[in-house]
Amino acid sequence: GAGVSQSPSNKVTEKGKDVELRCDPISGHTALYWYRQSLGQGLEFLIYFQGNSAPDKSGLPSDRFSAERTGGSVSTLTIQRTQQEDSAVYLCASSNRGVNSPLHFGNGTRLTVT
Amino acid sequence: GQQLNQSPQSMFIQEGEDVSMNCTSSSIFNTWLWYKQDPGEGPVLLIALYKAGELTSNGRLTAQFGITRKDSFLNISASIPSDVGIYFCAYTGANSKLTFGKGITLSVRP
Numbered sequence: 001g002a003g004v005s006q007s008p009s010n011k012v013t014e015k016g017k018d019v020e021l022r023c024d025p026i027s028g029h030t031a032l033y034w035y036r037q038s039l040g041q042g043l044e045f046l047i048y049f050q051g052n053s054a055p056d057k058s059g060l061p062s063d064r065f066s067a068e069r070t071g072g073s074v075s076t077l078t079i080q081r082t083q084q085e086d087s088a089v090y091l092c093a094s095s096n097r098g099v100n101s102p103l104h105f106g107n108g109t110r111l112t113v114t
Numbered sequence: 115g116q117q118l119n120q121s122p123q124s125m126f127i128q129e130g131e132d133v134s135m136n137c138t139s140s141s142i143f144n145t146w147l148w149y150k151q152d153p154g155e156g157p158v159l160l161i162a163l164y165k166a167g168e169l170t171s172n173g174r175l176t177a178q179f180g181i182t183r184k185d186s187f188l189n190i191s192a193s194i195p196s197d198v199g200i201y202f203c204a205y206t207g208a209n210s211k212l213t214f215g216k217g218i219t220l221s222v223r224p
Contacts, residue, residue: 004156031210040123042202042216043157056211091156095210102147103212105156 002026004106006092012112013082021077021109025094032075033095033103034067038088046090049075050097082113118203118215126221131193135218137203138185144205146179146186147212151200160201161188193222 005024013019025032034046045059049069060066064082069075079086089110093103119138127133137146145164149157161172163179163186170177176189190197200217207213 033211035214040216043212043214045211045213048211050210093156101210102159102162105158107155 004092004094004104006090006106006109008109009107010110010112012114015084015113016081018078018080019082019111021079021090021092021111023075023077023092023094023106025073025075025092026104027073028096029094029104030072030097031095031101032069033093034075034077035091035093036061036088037091037108043091046077079111082111084113087111087113118205118213120201120203120215120218122218123216124219124221126223127193129193129195129222129224132189132191133193133220134190135188135201135203135220136185137187137215139205140184142183144183146177147204147206148175148177148186148188149202149204149214151202151217153199157200157202190220195222195224198222 007022030051032049035043036046037043047067048056064080067077089108091105091108093105095101095103147162148160150160151157161170161177166179166183167181168179174191179186200219202214202217204212204214
């Protein structure tokens with residue numbers, strides 16, 4: 001497919017467990033973003049990768065959250081020791097380099113922590 | 115980051131009606147973007163605005179970048195059922211990072 005792909009589409013986990021969310025960006029896109037969308041809220045920026053530059057982690061809410069981007073392509077967002085307040089839709093987006101390049105979003109992973 | 119204000123949180127209109135949505139901020143921006151999110155999907159870019167006063171159309175959608183660079187509006191004319199969804203305004207900050215408003219959920223009654 002030509003779009004941003006995220007997996008799994010839904011994830012239910014028990015409080016305290018670790019989870020990994022995966023994002024496959026559009027081929028050739030150098031920028032990759034993670035956002036979180038809680039019920040009734042806007043999109044909250046989490047982390048941004050651009051090429052080989054150091055990622056902008058300024059939006060990560062706690063040290064339980066981390067993300068990697070391997071080989072400049074696939075990214076994994078990891079949440080350790082999940083809490084109920086981590087329940088949300090986690091959206092990934094990619095874009096070409098350039099300040100006015102539009103973001104292309106995946107359909108998200110809906111995480112439910114019980 | 116600076117906040118974007120979108121209100122009301124929800125809007126209900128009749129099919130065929132026009133609707134206007136505003137987005138305001140106390141800060142000045144160089145870009146305004148309007149995204150739409152359908153249920154179960156990620157947001158999709160509708161219109162991008164790059165110049166104060168700019169008026170841009172995309173089919174039944176029209177958006178304007180306010181002269182003061184502190185606001186923008188999005189108009190949808192002759193609404194149809196598939197217009198339902200959440201409409202977000204956003205601005206591009208450092209590192210091309212998008213900051214979004216909280217969105218307006220639009221419902222269209224047939």
